[in-house]
Amino acid sequence: MARGDGRGATAFYTRAVQLARQMGQVSPDLVEPLQRAVSVIHTQTAAYEAHLQSRLNAAGFNPDQSSARFSLSLDLMAGRKRLFFQEPRFYLFPGLPQIEYADRESLPWLDAVERDASLIRAELQALLAEPELFRPYVESREDRPNGDQAGMLDNPDWSAIFLWKDGVEQSGIAARCPATLKALAAVPLCRIPGRTPSILFSKLSAGARIPPHNGVINTRLICHLPLITPPGCRLRVGNTVREWRDGVAWAFDDTIEHEARNDSDHDRIILIFDVWKDEITPEERGLITAMFGAIDAYAPSQAWGV
Structure with missing residues (x-):
């Protein structure tokens, strides 16, 4: 990984945190490094999102006026929102649009x-x-x-x-x-x-x-x-x-x-x-x-x- 590769560092830190959570309990000597990893993840994520937002704003994107679907795609990519699907408890008819509120x-x-x-x-x-x-x-x-x-x-x-x-x-x-x-x-x-x-x-x-x-x-x-x-x-x-x-x-x-x-x-x-x-x-x-x-x-x- 090249020096200054923030996204690469975030990927490694994220994987480390995921593994620690899967373990459930980690040794005391790993607590502080994991906390530092989480802090780096938050900092790098915020910087990445700010960069993306700045470039999109320059391209004419306005969260309050632009495509709602595109805005949702950004939220999903950033993990701010989750994707919901039709999950009927009795009968599912395939091939229908996944729309929350009808137009x-x-x-x-x-x-x-x-x-x-x-x-x-x-x-x-x-x-x-x-x-x-x-x-x-x-x-x-x-x-x-x-x-x-x-x-x-x-x-x-x-x-x-x-x-x-x-x-x-x-x-x-x-x-x-x-x-x-x-x-x-x-x-x-x-x-x-x-x-x-x-x-x-x-x-x-x-x-x-x-x-x-x-x-x-x-x-x-x-x-x-x-x-x-x-x-x-x-x-x-x-x-x-x-x-x-x-x-x-x-x-x-x-x-x-x-x-x-x-x-x-x-x-x-x-x-x-x-x-x-x-x-x-x-x-x-x-x-x-x-x-x-x-x-x-x-x-x-x-x-x-x-």
């Missing part, structure tokens, strides 16, 4: 849903007079093993009132929310009998958090229409964090690791529904629906249960 342009019907936010909120407000209508979003079953579900099993901190649940209309609630269902009439809801759609008012209690988790199938998007959203309520999908704001909807891939938190002193309530991904053709939608029908005919289960 607004691919959701032309979302504007109309937002325009009806006040009508939907009014129907929600009427239901709030009966707080017992909210049930834990994840409820235990007697006929199947119950996993931890990221600590959300039977947890009232994350609760819901369903208009549709697992592809079945909840007639008592649905009848009280005609404006909500009318607002979704032109939406490409993901319809798989006995499984989807689910349409619900989702409540995250004040101070509560939904730990990182992944959804069940990657052929759909989960849509959120915020209705009662105090400041400090956020959703992270992969590397991207967004704050809910009343009436501003979005759609995301829930098979990419995501988590939610309510850092306010008030409950957060949003409307949730699921839609087919545009990339899934009509033929594929039919085949996917038929496949799940065959699964249920073999051994009926509860939606995504085993």
